[in-house]
Structures are given as structure tokens and as C-alpha cells.
Amino acid sequence: MHVHLVETHILHSDRPFKLESGDTLPCLDIAYETYGNLSPKGDNAILIEHALSGDAHAAFYHAGDKKPGWWDPMIGPGKAFDTNKYFVICTNVLGGCKGTTGPASLNPATGIPYGLAFPPISIRDMVDVQRTLLTQLGIDKLQTIAGGSMGGMQTLQFFCDYSRMAASFICIASALKHSAQQIAFHEVGRRAIMADPRWNEGRYYNDIPPEAGLSVARMIGHITYLSEKLMQEKFGRARKTRHAPNIFRPSFEIEHYLDYQGIAFVRRFDANSYLYITNAIDNFDLITSVSGTGRTRGEGRARGEIEEMRSKKGLVITFTSDWLYPPSQGREIVKFFSALNVRTSYTEIASEHGHDSFLTNTSTQSELIKGFLDSL
Amino acid sequence: MNTIIAQNNAIITEWITPGSRVLDLGCGDGTLLSNLIKHKQVHGIGVEIAEEKIIACLKKGISVYQADIDQGLSNFDDLNFDYVILNATLQVIHKPYKVIEEMLRVGRFAIISISNFGYISNRLRVLCTGRVSDHIRLTGGWHDTPVIRFVSLEEFSSSLETMGIAVMDARFFLPLGRITKHPLFKDLLVKEALFKLRRN
Secondary structure (H helix, E strand, C coil), rough: CCCEECEEEEECCCEEECCCCCCCEEEEEEEEEEECCCCCCCEEEEEECCCCCCCCCCCCEECCCCCCCCCCCCCCCCCEHHHHEEEEEECCCCCCCCCCCCCCCECCCCCCCCHHHHHEEEEHHHHHHHHHHHHHHHCCCCCCEEEEEEHHHHHHHHHHCCCCCEEEEEEEECCEEEEEHHHHHHHHHHHHHHHHHHHHHHCCCCCCCCCHHHHHHHHHHEEECCCCHHHHCCCCCCCCCCCCCCCCCCCCCHHHHHHHHHHHHHHCCHHHHHHHHHHHHHHHHHHHHHCCCCCCCCCCCCCHHHHHHCCCCCEEECCCCCCEEEEEEHHHHHHHHHHCCEEEEEEECCCCCHHHHHHHHHHHHHHHHHHHHHHH | HHHHHHHHHHHHHHHHCCCCCCEEEECCHHHHHHHHHHCCCEEEEEEEHHHHHHHHHHHHHCEECCCCHHHHCCCCCCCCEEEEEECCHHHHHCCCHHHHHHHHEEEEEEEEEEEECCCCCCHHHHHCCCCCHHHHHCCCCCCCCCCCCCEEEEHHHHHHHHHCCCEEEEEEEHHHHCECCCCCCCHHHEEEEEEEEHHH
């Protein structure tokens, strides 16, 4: 079989970038990948938004890699986001650590990594960065914007802020805003990082990073991404170790699994990015952001944009076993957009994979998304 | 059965005012809604529970909401629609009174089709064979058919009265494909009926 190769590109911008907080980043790197070809009219682009721990590598293979991008079953020739038809773009989010400017990037003012000197960021800042990239690529029309979890939040924010650009949105396993429980899980993760002495107020870039703290944060995350049923079926009370059970060493399969996930994560993720991005997610509140007084700055914030949404189309997908972003939050999204006269469809996929379903249950999602995109 | 659905769809299309907001409960593959969008320029949403039918609706470009109608229409605001349709669906509803109440909460008018269990050939069939045949159930055996509501025209009419619901218009399907507004011996001779309803 032919393997599709792809590389992550970096767009560097020396123009100061103003954030929602009022702070300014003096310059910006934006990491992105593209799949398929832009049509001569430039009207076949789709923007894919990644979740908390994702990156710009959504599909295809990097040279020499054994694993493809994080949403490869969904993006490619003949797949849901068919690269024979569409030009698919994915960027690493602002504040991330996979090529786009974030707390681990060098602060031009000091010559050392930003660390906690990095300004607070919002979901709106993330989509503004994507807008900057699209402008550079000469794209001013999107067939759709799609993403799951935090990617769903960016999807909705982009659709509202730049509704003139997008014909539709596909929001998967996401919410208009975080509930107390969702914030609580994030806060435990952040506390685990900050309680690790190696975190050192965010100054660890010349030293060993706060691996223990970050891996605990990831372990908590993984518990919330799986359903109770799946976890029981997959691990139950099975033990892995050949040694006698020891309370100071993991022995249950589930302990090893979480341990492995934690360790794998610290190799690829920056602890400060985790703090900044989870903070952006917790502060996200779409209704306030599109109707509040803060909607005065810049393009796309004028009241008139709401009118632009009328008769456009939305697809909201949830999963029955997702208790982190439950179907009730998906129904809230539908209610909000229906009231704005967006023709919003809602589906609740029967799946036992919990929140992770948006990454693992790709067959039903593909059918729904294909049908939705065909009718645009 | 299919010809009755086609006739129902034609009458419903005739009843609905152009440009209305329409909610179709149990919309199936979206055939009725696409008719209404095409001929009456309605703003329509379907409610459907089956995944493959949801996909069929999306392919037609129809907005669809996956839900179990029996769970209520709580995600829809009061009087959000002009018409709420329950076409060839009442027979599978567990809580018909609740669903009908909900229809007239979210919509100004309800359109409901029923199959008359008191129709003479149903009576004779039960009398002669002693069985509720597959023909009456439409699909499946007694233990697994989704068709759980057998209502006669007379019972349905008195239910509407009890609920304080007025019939604005009705069409009755007689044998040999005849349709009338004013049938004789309707409890015996009507196979199917279609009602346009509103609150008293």
C-alpha cells in the first residue's frame, strides 16, 4: 500500500500578535500540516482542530515513523475528510509545544524560554493564530471546521468569530463551557505539576522537567477519557507483575497502563503548555465570548457576524459513554446554535470508549461526516 | 402501506403553509421533510433514533436530531415550530399522551396519523383466526414488534377530547384507496386517518 508522507511546516511571523488578555507576543511561529490540494478557486479547504495533547500532525506519516497522525482514520483519500476532494489543514495550537509558540519557546526579549513569562492565552487566541495562518496561505473560505474535545471548542469559537469564512462546523465530544467537574479534574492535574519540585515556577528548561507531576496529570486525564465499562473489560483486576504484589510498585494492569501513558506523555509534552492550555479550556465560555462586551476588538467581533451564521450548517456529535463531555453538553451546543438559526444536526453515537471515542470510534463518525459534507 | 405513506405525505404537504417551521418526529430517511423543503420552502428539523436513518437525512442535507421521542422534546423551546408532525409513528410510542402534549407545547399545530384498529377487516381477522396477525402488527411477532399501540378511531377521538385538543382538519382513508373528509360508519370503514390538531 502506498504510504502518504507529510511534514510539519512552520510559518514564522514577525508581526506582534495581540492576545485577548491585552498582552502582545512580539513574534509567532505557527506549526501546521496540509493534506490534499487547494482547488484553483480556493474553495475546498477544511480546518481540523486538535485536542489538549494533540498537534499539527493529524494524518499521514512522517518519514520513518511507524504510526500516522492522531486522526489518520478520518483524513485521507476516500476517508471522511476526503483529501481527493478537500484541502485539509491542521495547526498546532498557540501555547502548545509542537512547533507553535508556547511557554517552551525562546522569549526574544531574554533569549531564554518564556516559562511563566508567557502571557495567558484563550481559545479565541488559538483561533486567531489559525486565522493568521489561513490569511498567509491565501484561504478565506472554509467548507468546514472540525474537531473533538478542546478541538470542538476551537471549532465553535472559529465559526462564531469568523462566520463569514466558514460554511459549516462539526463539533465532536465538546461543550459550550466547562462544568465544575471538568474544571476540577484539570485543577488536580495542574496541582500535580506545580507540586513537583522540578517544576520550579516553570523554570526547568535547562534541567530535568517535572516528569512526575506531568505524568500524574496525564494519568488523571486518561481515567476521564475512558468509560468505567471499558476500563473494567480491558484491565479488570488483572495483575501484570511476576513479583509478589508490593504496595510501592504498580502490580495491577490498570496501574501499568496509566504509568505507561504518563511516561509516554512526559517524553512528548511540556508541563507549562499543559498548565496554559488547560487554563484556556477552563476559561472558555462561548456564549459570553460571542455576546459579551469584549466583542469589540478586531474583525469578526462585530454584532453583524451573528447574522452571517443564519442558514449555515452545524453537526454536533456526542458519544453515549462519554462522561467527561456528556451528551447533555452536546445538546446545549445544538440549542445555542439553533437559536441563532444555524441548521444544526445532533447525533449521539452508541460507543463504549468514553471520551476517547472521538479518536477510536471512527467508522460511525466517518459515515455521519461524509453524509454531512456531501450535502454542503 | 407505502401508498398510504405517500398519500399522507401529499396531504401533509398540502396542509402546510409555505415558509413554516416544521418538526418531523420519527422522520425516517427524511423523505417527507425534503418534500416539504422543496415544495413549501419550510425550515425543517427531523427527530430520529436510528443511526442509518440519521445518515440518510444528513446526505439529503436535512437537519436531524438524534433522540428518543418518548424521552420528550425538552431540548426544543415552547412554540418554536408552526407544525409538529407524527406521521406513521404513533404506533411505536410508549407514552402517547406525553408526546402529544409535547408536540403542542413546541408547535402551534400537530399533525398525527393513526391506523384504525377498529377497521372492519381487523375485526374480522381477529374474530375468524383468533390471532392478532402479523398483518395488523405490520412487522415482527407479538414479542418483538415495535408496534405496541393499537388504537381505534373512536378511542383516539375521545382521547383528543380529554386532552383538550381540537381537530382543525382530518382526512380518512377508506378501502380501495378512497380518501374523504366525512366518512360514513367511520369506526368500521376507515383504515387510516390523518389529523391536523391544535389546543382548544
